[in-house]
Amino acid sequence: MIINISVAMxxxxxxxxxxxxxxxxxxxLDDLMYLIKSAYKQGLITEDLYPNRKGNEKILTAEAPGQWxxxxxxxxxxxxxxxxxxxxxxxAQMNTKEAGLALGQNITNDDKADxxxxxxxxxxxxxxxxxxxxxxxxxxxxxxSVNEFRNMFPDWSGVxxxxxxxxxxxxxxxxxxxxxxxxxxxHGLYKVYKQADEMFKNV
Numbered sequence: 508m509i510i511n512i513s514v515a516m517x518x519x520x521x522x523x524x525x526x527x528x529x530x531x532x533x534x535x536l537d538d539l540m541y542l543i544k545s546a547y548k549q550g551l552i553t554e555d556l557y558p559n560r561k562g563n564e565k566i567l568t569a570e571a572p573g574q575w576x577x578x579x580x581x582x583x584x585x586x587x588x589x590x591x592x593x594x595x596x597x598x599a600q601m602n603t604k605e606a607g608l609a610l611g612q613n614i615t616n617d618d619k620a621d622x623x624x625x626x627x628x629x630x631x632x633x634x635x636x637x638x639x640x641x642x643x644x645x646x647x648x649x650x651x652s653v654n655e656f657r658n659m660f661p662d663w664s665g666v667x668x669x670x671x672x673x674x675x676x677x678x679x680x681x682x683x684x685x686x687x688x689x690x691x692x693x694h695g696l697y698k699v700y701k702q703a704d705e706m707f708k709n710v
Contacts, residue, residue: 521611536621540679564643571641575707578633582700585626589693594686620684627693628676631669634696638703650677663702668695 534542584606591597598619602609614622635656636646642659646652653669660666671692675682 517612525611536625537680540676544680563645567640567645568643571637572707574640575637575704578630578637579700579704579707581626581630581633582697582704585630585693586697588623589690589697597690620686620689623686623693624672624675624684624689627689627696628672630700631672631696634700634703635669638706641707660699660702663699665695665698665702668692668699672696 587603588597588600588606591600598614598616600606601619601622602613608614608622608626631653632649635649635652639646639652639656639659644655650673653673657666657669668691675684675692
């Protein structure tokens with residue numbers, strides 16, 4: 508089992524102690540991304556979620572609003588971080604209990620861009636899946652789903668942030684992240700979220 512917590516070893520030590528009864532390997536976030544990509548290339552894991560069967564469209568549309576509640580909650584937790592007045596205040600927000608990002612040990616200044624980038628990518632895929640499901644489209648592959656979303660909503664404000672986040676996800680182990688760049692992508696993604704939320708409010 509591989510669990511990503513943070514790049515800080517003292518944080519990993521605390522979690523290791525708490526989970527000592529389990530057989531777990533602890534790795535850095537960049538190593539986790541490399542292992543996922545390697546396993547995918549070897550066919551050990553896939554992005555297939557479920558087969559496309561007749562009648563799925565109605566099921567997906569009916570279930571999407573309920574699933575959106577969880578996605579919305581995650582985005583609302585990110586808002587105080589994305590729109591903090593200063594970088595230091597954003598870091599302070601990341602370390603709050605409400606954000607749910609700091610697990611036992613404060614996120615450091617060196618960690619914050621990586622952790623925010625990961626959260627943005629994760630929430631982007633959830634948003635795309637929820638919206639496409641609501642439209643009766645089943646999501647089988649993450650990257651294809653992002654392209655389909657962009658084709659469906661090309662005029663949405665902030666939609667140009669999606670390919671930038673996809674690039675981060677696909678090339679994680681080859682990139683270094685700058686806070687202002689990640690923050691800018693976050694602002695764009697949050698705009699997409701607000702437009703999606705308006706769609707679900709009309710359900």
